[in-house]
Amino acid sequence: MATVVEQPLAQRDYFTDQSILRDPYEYFEAIRATGPVARLDSGIVFVTGFDESVEVLRNVDDFSSVISTAGPVVPLPFTPQGSDISEQIEAHRQEMAPTELIVTYDGAAHSASRAIMNKLFVPARLKANEAFMHRLAAEVVAEQVAKGSCDIINEVATPYVTLVIADLLGVPPEDRQKFREVIDAGPPPGDMNAAAENQQSYSLMFMAKFFHEYLSERRANPREDVMTELANATFPDGSEAPLMEVVKLAMFLFAAGQDTSAKLIGNAMRFLVETPGLQAELRANPGRIAGFLEEVLRLEGSTKATFRLVKRDTRIGDMPVKAGDKVFVGLAAANRDPRRWDDPRDLRIGRDRIAQHVAFGRGAHVCVGAPLARVEVRVLFEELFAQTSDIALDEAVHGPAGASNLAYEPSYIIRGLEDLHIKLTPR
Numbered sequence: 001m002a003t004v005v006e007q008p009l010a011q012r013d014y015f016t017d018q019s020i021l022r023d024p025y026e027y028f029e030a031i032r033a034t035g036p037v038a039r040l041d042s043g044i045v046f047v048t049g050f051d052e053s054v055e056v057l058r059n060v061d062d063f064s065s066v067i068s069t070a071g072p073v074v075p076l077p078f079t080p081q082g083s084d085i086s087e088q089i090e091a092h093r094q095e096m097a098p099t100e101l102i103v104t105y106d107g108a109a110h111s112a113s114r115a116i117m118n119k120l121f122v123p124a125r126l127k128a129n130e131a132f133m134h135r136l137a138a139e140v141v142a143e144q145v146a147k148g149s150c151d152i153i154n155e156v157a158t159p160y161v162t163l164v165i166a167d168l169l170g171v172p173p174e175d176r177q178k179f180r181e182v183i184d185a186g187p188p189p190g191d192m193n194a195a196a197e198n199q200q201s202y203s204l205m206f207m208a209k210f211f212h213e214y215l216s217e218r219r220a221n222p223r224e225d226v227m228t229e230l231a232n233a234t235f236p237d238g239s240e241a242p243l244m245e246v247v248k249l250a251m252f253l254f255a256a257g258q259d260t261s262a263k264l265i266g267n268a269m270r271f272l273v274e275t276p277g278l279q280a281e282l283r284a285n286p287g288r289i290a291g292f293l294e295e296v297l298r299l300e301g302s303t304k305a306t307f308r309l310v311k312r313d314t315r316i317g318d319m320p321v322k323a324g325d326k327v328f329v330g331l332a333a334a335n336r337d338p339r340r341w342d343d344p345r346d347l348r349i350g351r352d353r354i355a356q357h358v359a360f361g362r363g364a365h366v367c368v369g370a371p372l373a374r375v376e377v378r379v380l381f382e383e384l385f386a387q388t389s390d391i392a393l394d395e396a397v398h399g400p401a402g403a404s405n406l407a408y409e410p411s412y413i414i415r416g417l418e419d420l421h422i423k424l425t426p427r
């Protein structure tokens with residue numbers, strides 16, 4: 001019988017090899033063994049170090065976000081020339097980031113749009129919305145508790161986060177389901193099955209027409225909602241934001257947080273059903289739920305990586321990088337860097353300076369929705385604990401904890417389970 005020789009971990013292709021999905025951290029450690037910044041055979045510069053990741057994310061002068069969604073495997077549409085390719089990037093921006101989302105913007109265009117977004121999720125608005133989140137979570141959870149079991153990701157988390165953002169933005173109830181279906185039908189961001197293609201977001205294009213209508217209507221008839229605020233937004237220089245720009249911002253807000261927040265709920269739930277004593281601790285101390293979620297973001301954040309294109313020759317840590325190099329910023333690897341975190345693989349609620357993790361990125365592009373994600377996920381867990389006396393893995397579906405057949409979404413960006421079936425014992 002022929003022996004199958006497994007390829008060494010560090011030589012596998014992170015972007016297409018689905019054997020890495022179950023434990024990407026093992027792969028990151030294999031790369032980290034060659035240094036916090038490593039150049040792969042493909043030429044991609046792979047950053048696993050915490051300080052080095054922060055360094056890249058903070059440096060918007062030398063690194064461009066234009067490939068932050070497409071990723072480093074899509075070929076550049078030009079041959080980089082010289083030590084500064086800023087002009088080449090601008091000349092080809094449309095080809096590299098065809099849907100032109102804020103997360104791919106650089107420089108003044110980014111600052112102008114970001115200033116509009118920064119005003120949306122202020123604490124007062126989230127506080128006002130928290131009561132709605134509790135009502136909604138209570139309803140969604142009650143329905144599943146009555147059944148006794150559910151798939152927490154697809155039956156609870158996803159509809160819940162969709163309704164939260166839809167309500168906050170002011171998307172009419174009759175359109176919400178339609179959008180959900182289009183998003184569900186599409187591939188995840190960073191689809192491994194189409195790694196080298198510049199993945200167009202069909203769902204965003206589908207939604208654009210609707211958002212265009214909502215925003216035009218809000219310009220004519222203002223209401224008390226985020227959509228109206230977006231419709232009438234002005235740039236910091238006082239000029240009115242073009243309608244198409246606010247359509248893109250609103251759509252991205254609607255879409256960006258859905259997968260990520262829903263998958264975070266699944267990742268947190270996995271810890272709850274697999275870690276002895278954790279549920280009892282959180283049930284007895286609900287004040288610790290927020291700290292638990294912060295630690296889940298560090299250990300199993302739902303965004304594994306983001307990407308940058310080197311604009312000007314520079315260094316990352318000790319490694320010189322050239323204009324045109326593509327950088328993999330391993331957020332999930334940085335969050336387990338042993339130089340930054342003691343016993344990085346352990347779940348420890350109340351870790352020192354936990355809020356410094358990079359699960360939401362850092363610097364100019366740091367996640368706009370982080371405050372919302374934190375509140376909505378906490379509220380859902382509060383409701384789950386309030387309505388149940390025990391939550392357990394559904395072993396009839398997944399097999400025993402530890403040896404379970406849990407499957408992760410085939411994405412090189414998103415870290416999240418395809419589904420997670422649990423049993424709910426009513427309180």
Ligand code: HEM
Nearest residue numbers: 068102103256257260261264306360361365367368369373
């Ligand atoms: C657990 C949930 C979430 C995670 C892990 C997450 C993660 C991230 C990360 C890592 C970035 C930075 C990307 C980069 O630097 O290239 C980002 C940006 C962004 N996120 Fe989130 N996100 C989450 C939820 C949300 C939600 C709920 C919303 C919207 C309501 C949202 C909206 C955005 C936007 C608009 C940006 C782009 C910001 C910019 O480019 O200036 N995210 N997110």
